[in-house]
Amino acid sequence: MEGLPPKSESLTIVVTGSGSGFGALTARTLTGSGHRVYAGLLEDRNTSPAVYEQAEAFATEKKVQLRGIQLDVSDDESIRRAVDTIVAAEGGVDVVVHNAGHMNWGPTEAFSAEQFHKVLEVNCVGCHRVNCAVLPHMRRAGRGLLVWVSSGSVYGANAPFLGPYFAAKAAMDSLAQTYQVELTPFGIETCIVVPGIFTTGTRHFETAMKPANEALAKQLLSTPSPLAGWDTVSAEGSAKATTPDADPQAVADAIVRVVNQTHGSRPFRTYVEFDGGQTNISAGAHDLVRERYLNKFGTGELLKVKLNTR
Numbered sequence: 097m098e099g100l101p102p103k104s105e106s107l108t109i110v111v112t113g114s115g116s117g118f119g120a121l122t123a124r125t126l127t128g129s130g131h132r133v134y135a136g137l138l139e140d141r142n143t144s145p146a147v148y149e150q151a152e153a154f155a156t157e158k159k160v161q162l163r164g165i166q167l168d169v170s171d172d173e174s175i176r177r178a179v180d181t182i183v184a185a186e187g188g189v190d191v192v193v194h195n196a197g198h199m200n201w202g203p204t205e206a207f208s209a210e211q212f213h214k215v216l217e218v219n220c221v222g223c224h225r226v227n228c229a230v231l232p233h234m235r236r237a238g239r240g241l242l243v244w245v246s247s248g249s250v251y252g253a254n255a256p257f258l259g260p261y262f263a264a265k266a267a268m269d270s271l272a273q274t275y276q277v278e279l280t281p282f283g284i285e286t287c288i289v290v291p292g293i294f295t296t297g298t299r300h301f302e303t304a305m306k307p308a309n310e311a312l313a314k315q316l317l318s319t320p321s322p323l324a325g326w327d328t329v330s331a332e333g334s335a336k337a338t339t340p341d342a343d344p345q346a347v348a349d350a351i352v353r354v355v356n357q358t359h360g361s362r363p364f365r366t367y368v369e370f371d372g373g374q375t376n377i378s379a380g381a382h383d384l385v386r387e388r389y390l391n392k393f394g395t396g397e398l399l400k401v402k403l404n405t406r
Contacts, residue, residue: 107355108186110178112136112169112226113196115147117298118245118291121348122193123151127160129356134182136167136196169196169222170214179229189230191241191355194223194268197261199304203316203323204259206307212260215305219264220271227275231284239283239359239403243351244272248292248369251378256330260305273386276364277398285401287354287362290379291347292369293338342370360403 109126113119114135123135141148141164151164165181168174182189198218200207223244234240247265249255254262269288276286295301307313316323350368357363364383367376390396 107131107190108134108182108188109191109193109355110134110136110167110182110189110226110230111193111195112167112222113138114151114164115144118344118347119193119195121345122195122351123162124154125345125348125352126355127155127158127162129352130160131191131355132161132186133163134167134178135162135164136169136178137164138166138168138196140166167226169226170217172225175225175229179226179233183233188233188237189240190234190237191243192226192230193243193245193351193355194226194272195245196222197245197265199258199301200260200306201257201301201304202307202313202327203257206309206313206316207260207305208308211305211308212263215260216264216267219261220268223268223271231279234284235282237283240279241285241287241355241359241362242272242275242279243354244268244286244288245347245351246272246288246290248290248367248371248373248375250290250375251382252292252373252375255334257327277390277395280398280401283359283402285359285362286364288365289347289351289354290365290367290369290375291344292342292367292373292375293334293371294342294344294347295335295338298344338371346370360401 109131111119111123111133114123115137120135123133126133135151137144137147148164151162155162165178166174167178179189196218198215200215227242246269249262250266250269272286272288279286315321317327318324347368350366354362354366365379369375387396387399390399
């Protein structure tokens with residue numbers, strides 16, 4: 097958490113998927129800048145009391161404002177209740193960090209269509225659901241910030257055995273780009289944070305969805321299948337591709353730096369890679385081409401957020 101800029105103002109922030117990993121770290125780190133943070137949690141207090149108690153213990157120990165709140169990004173009613181509760185207490189929502197995600201691991205063909213839908217729901221459609229609940233409040237305020245936790249896979253190494261997850265993250269990144277140019281006239285910023293490979297410090301792989309068609313997955317990954325063994329190669333290769341200092345806290349720190357920058361000056365993309373990846377080059381090229389097309393269409397002005405719209 098070193099090198100973080102001081103906060104310019106106290107903001108009301110919602111972080112989805114705050115039960116562990118990037119989300120939990122981000123929610124806690126944001127409080128260090130004096131922000132009022134609501135940690136969105138999948139399950140309610142009765143089902144998972146420990147995660148709520150951990151947030152409360154942290155808030156008490158550090159004397160900061162952190163509160164766990166149930167927010168299932170795949171459930172409109174859960175989202176509505178959470179946002180209504182926050183707005184009633186705080187008067188609005190200044191920042192949403194779209195972090196909730198669900199990974200998968202296995203041969204893509206062996207995942208069912210229902211599993212594809214679930215991964216897409218959590219990683220992409222859920223962001224849209226949350227936006228639909230918070231954007232009316234941001235528009236009324238004349239400002240706001242959406243931070244999207246994307247993936248280096250979108251413009252980097254699209255490795256095997258993560259098909260549904262990578263497809264969903266690509267969809268999320270594309271959705272963020274569209275939202276950016278539709279929200280700037282209202283004073284609402286869009287920022288995308290791009291983590292690289294993190295094989296430790298999160299529960300992504302531990303809780304990864306496995307293929308519904310177990311028999312097919314086993315067949316594809318066992319001898320004499322020509323795909324046999326490649327899952328092990330890919331998993332071990334991913335672990336070796338990054339460095340021992342690839343700490344998920346770096347992602348949380350990057351998000352805090354983005355949030356704490358002056359409204360209107362935040363970067364569109366921020367990269368957090370320890371794997372020697374060059375996503376900044378490929379994504380940067382994409383963003384440049386996108387900007388040129390938007391200018392050609394006469395909509396390039398929408399890339400810049402409008403300030404003081406109230």
